[in-house]
Amino acid sequence: MTDSLAISKFSDLANPTRFLALAARILPFMAAATAILFAIGLYLSFTTEGDYQQGLTVRIMYVHVPSAWLSMMCYTVMAVSAIGTLVWRHPLADVSHKAAAPLGAAFTLIALATGSLWGRPMWGTWWVWDARLTSVFVLFLMYLGLIALNRAMDDPSRAARVSAVLILVGFVNIPIIKFSVDWWNTLHQPASVIRMGGPTIDREFLWPLLVMAIAFTLLFFTLHVMAMRNEIWRRRVAAQRRMAARLAGREA
Amino acid sequence: MTHTFYIAMSYAVTAIVILCLIAWTWLDGRARRQELAELEASGIRRRSAQPTGDAG
Numbered sequence: 001m002t003d004s005l006a007i008s009k010f011s012d013l014a015n016p017t018r019f020l021a022l023a024a025r026i027l028p029f030m031a032a033a034t035a036i037l038f039a040i041g042l043y044l045s046f047t048t049e050g051d052y053q054q055g056l057t058v059r060i061m062y063v064h065v066p067s068a069w070l071s072m073m074c075y076t077v078m079a080v081s082a083i084g085t086l087v088w089r090h091p092l093a094d095v096s097h098k099a100a101a102p103l104g105a106a107f108t109l110i111a112l113a114t115g116s117l118w119g120r121p122m123w124g125t126w127w128v129w130d131a132r133l134t135s136v137f138v139l140f141l142m143y144l145g146l147i148a149l150n151r152a153m154d155d156p157s158r159a160a161r162v163s164a165v166l167i168l169v170g171f172v173n174i175p176i177i178k179f180s181v182d183w184w185n186t187l188h189q190p191a192s193v194i195r196m197g198g199p200t201i202d203r204e205f206l207w208p209l210l211v212m213a214i215a216f217t218l219l220f221f222t223l224h225v226m227a228m229r230n231e232i233w234r235r236r237v238a239a240q241r242r243m244a245a246r247l248a249g250r251e252a
Numbered sequence: 253m254t255h256t257f258y259i260a261m262s263y264a265v266t267a268i269v270i271l272c273l274i275a276w277t278w279l280d281g282r283a284r285r286q287e288l289a290e291l292e293a294s295g296i297r298r299r300s301a302q303p304t305g306d307a308g
Contacts, residue, residue, distance in 0.1 A: 057255045063266040106273045113269075114262040121258050219270070226277045233284035236298065237291065244296045 014091050016232045023229045030222040037215035044208035051205070060118040062208050065193070066216035068111035071139060072174055074104035074220060078146075079171045082164035092228065094160030095235075097167060098150050099227035103220060105143035112136060123187055131180035132188035135173060142170045156235060 041062070051058040078100045084093025115133070116126045127133065146163050153159035181190040193199045199206060291297075 055255055057258060059259050060262040063262055067266070102276075103273065106269050110266050110269050113265045117258045117262045117265070121255055223273060223277050226281060230277065230281045230284055233281070233288060237284060237287045240288075240291045240296045240298065244291070244294075247296075 016091060016095075019092060020229060020232060023225050027222065027225060030218060030225065034215060034218040034222050037211060037218060041208060041212035041215045044211055048204050048208055054122060057118060057121055058205060060114055061205065062212045064111060064114040064118055065209060066213040067107045067114065068136070069213060070216050070220050071104060071108035071111050071136065072177060073217070074100050074107060075139065075143075075167075075171065075174055077224070078104065078167050079174075082167040085160050085164040086168075094157060094164075095228050095231045096224070097146075097164065098156075098160065099231050100224055101143055101146045101150065103223055103227065105140060105147060107216075107220070108136065108140040108143060112140060119187075128187050130186040130188060131184040132177065132186050135177045135180050139173055139177060142173065146170075 045059055045062040048059075050056040078097040081093045081097035081100070084090040085097065112133075115136075119128075120126050146166060149163050149166065150159050153162070178191075180186060181188055192201045193206070193209070201209070
């Protein structure tokens, strides 16, 4: 009984009009929760103590690590949406992966830039072509490629199918990024939060990191729902303009 | 350069990218809503939003 209700609620969302109504209702709450979490996260980030070796540069972690997590999570969301496009022909799946690509590119850019700014004082270099850094750079290029592909094709459903295939092929890069620090000898440190045997990071740094990670994740979902809504509107404008042109042609 | 410089630059880059992203998403939505309102004002509506009498 509950299952069928949940399934019918989920399939209701396939209707863009219902999605727009739901988005209008939940967006103010999501935006407010994001702002509150960022306020708490930033307060914690700037009041915790420095690391005994790294000093205060540990504060770069509170923006670097959440954006790096998000760069991978965004691609995973896109891969699930790509399956939705190819397998279930879910009407919102195309909209979802198209809307997520610029967000993923932005968070990957933040991860690369802040990583470089952290690397310079700690490693003595802005950049090295080690496995972790290179695979994240490849992810950034993939996001740019997907944005270009979506914009290059006029027919949105054809663009969605082609980019869905490309997203799924590119998904192989995600485990490579995650495990690159274990499989190869990298300058980048191995995982210290999401790892077998629990986090090895001190509690002093873990709390601000977790709050900032949740804030970044909420920010991503808020922007994703907004961008999906924009894409639905964009398609409606295009459809109505086509209809207006047909009507004008009939009247002439 | 001091550590403070790298920390400030990291937070500045993050803030700029995120603020641009929020502004771009917001402005894109506003522009699309305006286009829809203009179409509506000129009498172009979605088929599902048209009154039943207009259908034929």
